[in-house]
Amino acid sequence: MLRKRIESEIVETVNKLWGDEVFQANLKSFKVEIPDERFGEFSTNIAMILSKPLKTKPIEIAKKIVEKIKTGELFENVEIAGPGFINFKLKKNVYTELLKNILNTGERYGRKEPNGMKVQIEFVSANPTGPLTVGHGRQAVIGDVLSKVFKEEGFEVTKEYYFNDAGRQMDLLAQSLWVRYNQFFGKKLDIPEDGYHGDYLVELAKEIAGKFKADYVGKWNDEIKEIFKEMAKDAMFKLIKSTLERLKVQFDIFFNEKSLLEDGTVNEVIEILKSKGLLYEKDGALWFKVSEFVDEDDKVLIRSSGIPTYFMTDIAYHYNKFKRKFDRVYDIWGADHHGHISRMKAAMKALGIPDDFFNVILHQFVTLKKEGKEVKMSTRKGEFVTLDELMDSVGVDATRYFFAMIDPNTHMIFDMDLAVSKSNENPVYYVQYAYARIKSLFRKAREKGIEYRKGENLDLLCDIDQEKLLVRDLDLFDETLEDTLRDLAPNKITNYVEKLVSRFHNYYTDNIILDTDNRDLSNARLNLCKGLETILSKVFDILGISKPEKM
RNA sequence: GCCCCCAUAGUUCAACGGAUAGAACGGCGGAUUCCUAAUCCGCAAAUGGAGGUUCGAUUCCUCCUGGGGGCACCA
Numbered sequence: 001m002l003r004k005r006i007e008s009e010i011v012e013t014v015n016k017l018w019g020d021e022v023f024q025a026n027l028k029s030f031k032v033e034i035p036d037e038r039f040g041e042f043s044t045n046i047a048m049i050l051s052k053p054l055k056t057k058p059i060e061i062a063k064k065i066v067e068k069i070k071t072g073e074l075f076e077n078v079e080i081a082g083p084g085f086i087n088f089k090l091k092k093n094v095y096t097e098l099l100k101n102i103l104n105t106g107e108r109y110g111r112k113e114p115n116g117m118k119v120q121i122e123f124v125s126a127n128p129t130g131p132l133t134v135g136h137g138r139q140a141v142i143g144d145v146l147s148k149v150f151k152e153e154g155f156e157v158t159k160e161y162y163f164n165d166a167g168r169q170m171d172l173l174a175q176s177l178w179v180r181y182n183q184f185f186g187k188k189l190d191i192p193e194d195g196y197h198g199d200y201l202v203e204l205a206k207e208i209a210g211k212f213k214a215d216y217v218g219k220w221n222d223e224i225k226e227i228f229k230e231m232a233k234d235a236m237f238k239l240i241k242s243t244l245e246r247l248k249v250q251f252d253i254f255f256n257e258k259s260l261l262e263d264g265t266v267n268e269v270i271e272i273l274k275s276k277g278l279l280y281e282k283d284g285a286l287w288f289k290v291s292e293f294v295d296e297d298d299k300v301l302i303r304s305s306g307i308p309t310y311f312m313t314d315i316a317y318h319y320n321k322f323k324r325k326f327d328r329v330y331d332i333w334g335a336d337h338h339g340h341i342s343r344m345k346a347a348m349k350a351l352g353i354p355d356d357f358f359n360v361i362l363h364q365f366v367t368l369k370k371e372g373k374e375v376k377m378s379t380r381k382g383e384f385v386t387l388d389e390l391m392d393s394v395g396v397d398a399t400r401y402f403f404a405m406i407d408p409n410t411h412m413i414f415d416m417d418l419a420v421s422k423s424n425e426n427p428v429y430y431v432q433y434a435y436a437r438i439k440s441l442f443r444k445a446r447e448k449g450i451e452y453r454k455g456e457n458l459d460l461l462c463d464i465d466q467e468k469l470l471v472r473d474l475d476l477f478d479e480t481l482e483d484t485l486r487d488l489a490p491n492k493i494t495n496y497v498e499k500l501v502s503r504f505h506n507y508y509t510d511n512i513i514l515d516t517d518n519r520d521l522s523n524a525r526l527n528l529c530k531g532l533e534t535i536l537s538k539v540f541d542i543l544g545i546s547k548p549e550k551m
Numbered sequence: 552g553c554c555c556c557c558a559u560a561g562u563u564c565a566a567c568g569g570a571u572a573g574a575a576c577g578g579c580g581g582a583u584u585c586c587u588a589a590u591c592c593g594c595a596a597a598u599g600g601a602g603g604u605u606c607g608a609u610u611c612c613u614c615c616u617g618g619g620g621g622c623a624c625c626a
Contacts, residue, residue: 019577029568045569048606082570082605127626169626288560294565296554296622304622310626338555339621364556365619406564411557411619424591425562428577444586483567495565498574509582509591511594522586551587 002098002475005074006042006088013069014046020052033132034476037465040077040087041472044262048273058084087140094473096208101451102531103455109534110478112154119155120321120507121147123332124244124251125162128236130198132243133335134414135366137387141544142363143332144226144249145490148542149481158326159504161316167232172196173236178220181228186218195482200382205237206407237259242418243387247396247543260316266308269351270314278350293346313341315347322353330362361488363408369415381517385416394426397545404543405494427498428545434538436551438533441513445526448516452526460524461481468506473500477535490543497539504532 010032015414035043047062056062062080062355067079077089110477124144126136143159146485183189184205189198208231216224246248260266270286278289284304288311290296301312321329341360348358360442368375368385375385391399393416398549405427406412445452462468480496483489513525540547 012610030571031567033567033569039570048569051606085570096604136606164626167626194577275587283624307623307624309624314626315618335556335623337626340626341555362556367619391587409556410564413563415563425576429589430575433587437590439588448586479567491565495574498565502574505590509588510588512586514586 001478002094002472003032003042005478007070009069010044010046010065013065014050017032017064017068028111032317034472035085035087037469039085040079040080040089041468042088042090043085044088045085046085047080051084059363060184066483067346084149090468090472093459093467095462095468096458098475099461099471099528099531100458103342103527104532107538110206111152112536113116114156115154117327118158118325119150120158120160120324121150121332122160122329123163123302123512124249126240127164127169128233128240129169129196130236130433131200131239132383132387135367137247137390137399138363138366138403138408138412138459139332139334140244140249141400141406142361142490143509144165144544145233145404145493145542146361146488147486148544149484149490151494152159152481152538152542160253160255161251161264161324162255162257164313170229170233171225171231174225175220177201177205177208177232178216178224181208182217184209186213187217201232201539204232209236236501243391246391247387247400254458255317257313258315260320261308265316265320266312268318269312273301273350276350285344288347288350290343290346293349294342296342299343308327311343311347314340314344315351318344318348318355318358319351322351322357326357328359329359330359330361332363334366335362338362360406364411366412366414370417374413390414390416398426398428398434399545401426401431401494404490407491409489412470429551431497431501431536431542432545432548433551434504435533435536436548437508438529438536439506439549441526441529445514448514450514450516450519450522452530453523454530455527457520457524458527460521461528464511464519466510470500470503470507470528470532473503474535477502477538493539493542497536497543500535500542501534509520 007030029049030046031501032042032044036039040296045179047058047065049055050056050061059080062084066080069075074090074094076091079087079533081087095118096266124136124140125133134138171191172195176191176197179189179191180201181194208228216227250493257331262436273288278292279283279301280287280289285300286302287298288301299311300309301315302308318329328525333416337360341362342358344358345355350354370385387399394402400436402414442452462471480492484492511525513529514522516522537547
């Protein structure tokens with residue numbers, strides 16, 4: 001990475017001038033940045049940082065550094081500006097070498113060697129009680145994109161979907177479905193207040209009525225409940241999986257909460273906690289001493305009815321993850337699960353699991369705006385827009401791009417009407433158009449009889465700033481992925497690619513790429529386009545959007 | 552009451568503590584004898600309020616105001 005090379009040049013220079021101690025003491029806020037274009041290609045704040053320890057004006061420090069550093073392989077021009085920034089322009093061959101590297105490495109460019117770390121990302125994890133909503137969509141895209149970045153950065157990644165197909169919610173679903181089935185045959189029955197009111201059960205009830213006729217009308221017992229539950233579950237999972245497939249999100253493992261009870265993990269966890277004296281009984285229930293670890297009230301693990309709480313099974317689930325030898329796990333949760341985090345951390349500590357094992361990526365909610373009104377979404381009340389409906393309206397690419405482009409920490413307002421009416425002006429098309437343009441250039445080159453020769457004529461590039469900056473931005477791909485993992489924020493990638501593509505569109509407008517009177521230059525520029533195509537292709541794969549040959 | 556996230560242009564979003572706060576959509580005005588105008592160029596338009604830390608704050612800290620979400624033997 002160019003930035004790192006510049007950093008080490010500066011470090012070396014500072015060490016020569018003032019010794020290692022000065023630098024080490026002030027390392028923290030030292031930076032090489034990408035400045036506004038009018039200042040150059042790179043810049044550093046080193047002189048400002050050293051001003052205090054050296055008791056010298058930043059300008060004076062900058063002067064000394066510039067004097068010393070000027071004779072390098074790297075820099076074409078180094079100058080001081082503003083309050084003491086040092087701005088750099090690099091020699092053109094630095095850029096052409098970099099481009100050559102990208103061209104030679106191709107699809108593998110930027111991919112890190114395996115680092116031996118096993119990471120698990122758990123997301124969506126919706127119980128099979130209804131169709132996936134746009135909220136799940138946000139989570140699915142965040143999880144999927146981050147998984148790909150982890151892989152690219154050398155981690156071994158497992159994508160997991162955790163679900164519960166037992167318990168009260170499923171009972172309510174079964175009952176709600178049964179009521180819809182009865183209603184189909186004209187019975188006057190109401191869905192329980194806290195049952196599932198969505199239309200999707202009406203459809204399913206119709207199918208069931210076709211299959212079983214009126215066999216279960218007016219009859220309700222545990223056996224029938226199980227039958228309806230099973231049918232509901234199968235239908236919902238089928239629906240959920242088809243939605244995920246359409247969104248191009250695949251999971252490695254679907255993990256059933258029930259298995260934790262069946263394979264004894266829950267009991268094992270209880271035994272461990274008991275042996276450490278962290279459990280006690282009260283009011284017929286079994287409590288965990290959360291308060292020993294964090295400033296919170298103790299919580300019930302086993303209800304007085306003997307049934308474990310969600311907290312209990314979730315602890316067991318994470319204990320199970322730990323036993324599966326993941327180095328780190330990331331749970332992607334909606335903002336409503338926030339309160340659960342510190343309790344879980346307490347439990348991890350109690351089980352002796354290292355602090356950095358359990359990580360949560362919390363994302364804020366998606367509010368939908370439809371016909372000018374905000375729609376409060378609730379799966380149970382049947383008031384929601386499904387992920388499928390969203391994809392119907394704006395397409396898969398735009399759906400994925402839209403969810404990826406917003407910081408998970410930000411509450412997201414999704415204006416459906418706008419998304420539909422403006423679908424042709426979505427940023428995803430802006431980005432994809434650049435890719436299509438490049439593809440078109442190569443087609444056109446063949447038509448015009450301009451031969452593309454990989455890696456040749458590169459010395460004709462980078463005499464203009466646009467080309468230097470384009471290559472510099474290609475180089476930023478690497479650190480964009482690092483930033484994405486550091487902040488666990490996929491929107492770093494969309495920001496990056498939009499800037500990159502914008503630069504290309506400008507370049508394309510201002511310069512003729514294919515010129516039959518200047519075939520060598522044309523070939524040089526085709527090489528630049530090829531480099532861009534390589535990076536765009538990687539970015540699109542990570543974002544999971546398509547790569548159109550033409551638009 | 553306590554805890555978490557957020558507050559930036561008319562709208563939806565950006566901005567590792569850096570220089571004149573960027574885009575997109577919307578508004579106004581331009582560019583096509585030439586590789587795709589789903590593009591490009593120009594104009595108008597924003598950091599909720601008060602303090603603090605810093606050479607330098609949209610960013611960090613405190614308080615206030617306003618949104619969202621939590622504070623179960625629900626998940």
